[in-house]
Amino acid sequence: MAIIAPSILSADFGNLNKDIEMINKSDAGWFHIDVMDGVFVPNISFGFPILDAVNKKAEKIKDIHLMIVNPDPYIETFKNLGADYLTVHYEACIHLHRTVQEIKNAGMKAGVALNPHTNVHLLEDIIEDLDLVLVMSVNPGFGGQKFIQNTYNKISLTKELIIKKNSKALIQVDGGVNLDNAHQLAEAGADVLVAGSAVFNATNPLEMIKKLKITTEI
Ligand code: DX5
Ligand code: ZN
Numbered sequence: 001m002a003i004i005a006p007s008i009l010s011a012d013f014g015n016l017n018k019d020i021e022m023i024n025k026s027d028a029g030w031f032h033i034d035v036m037d038g039v040f041v042p043n044i045s046f047g048f049p050i051l052d053a054v055n056k057k058a059e060k061i062k063d064i065h066l067m068i069v070n071p072d073p074y075i076e077t078f079k080n081l082g083a084d085y086l087t088v089h090y091e092a093c094i095h096l097h098r099t100v101q102e103i104k105n106a107g108m109k110a111g112v113a114l115n116p117h118t119n120v121h122l123l124e125d126i127i128e129d130l131d132l133v134l135v136m137s138v139n140p141g142f143g144g145q146k147f148i149q150n151t152y153n154k155i156s157l158t159k160e161l162i163i164k165k166n167s168k169a170l171i172q173v174d175g176g177v178n179l180d181n182a183h184q185l186a187e188a189g190a191d192v193l194v195a196g197s198a199v200f201n202a203t204n205p206l207e208m209i210k211k212l213k214i215t216t217e218i
């Protein structure tokens with residue numbers, strides 16, 4: 001079964017504690033936390049004070065997805081704010097190898113995210129160093145977008161590369177994940193499914209997380 005990682009981008013920021021507590025007692029494995037800078041993506045999400053508030057309440061693995069240019073100066077700060085996994089975008093890092101080593105040296109697991117148009121084989125020379133590959137199944141920037149079908153194929157190619165290179169990286173999928181595609185994503189090789197609107201727009205988010213998880217059984 002896949003790990004379910006609710007994205008707090010779709011949470012109610014006026015009642016953040018309530019949504020964090022819901023995730024704490026749910027079948028979710030991770031918290032997925034989206035940081036956007038208005039430069040790499042055409043949207044701004046939230047910054048350090050919110051991350052601090054989440055960190056104080058969240059009792060599960062904290063997976064931070066950085067949609068920002070030039071993440072290097074903030075790596076240590078994210079570590080201090082409780083990040084277990086820190087994921088940067090392939091397209092945002094000129095010296096990706098250095099960035100990945102810095103994340104690991106700071107004591108976190110390192111992830112690299114790929115935009116829908118980015119070929120997974122570009123990770124061939126770094127995949128052995130990665131703990132996570134994040135396959136974006138929408139263009140990053142917003143919750144509630146439509147799932148891109150080519151993602152299944154991309155996950156399979158990522159899985160092949162991981163096996164070929166004997167990498168331990170997990171495959172995460174983010175964007176438009178719901179009950180209609182969760183099973184097929186797991187079948188294609190996804191280990192971690194991020195879900196924002198599917199969880200938080202559900203009448204019963206706890207039940208939705210449980211269903212998403214059960215659906216991924218293969
Ligand atoms: C989009 C973010 C996602 C987003 C997913 O750029 O990276 O994590 O919250 O939201 P849904 O599940 O609604 O597509
Ligand atoms: Zn995300």
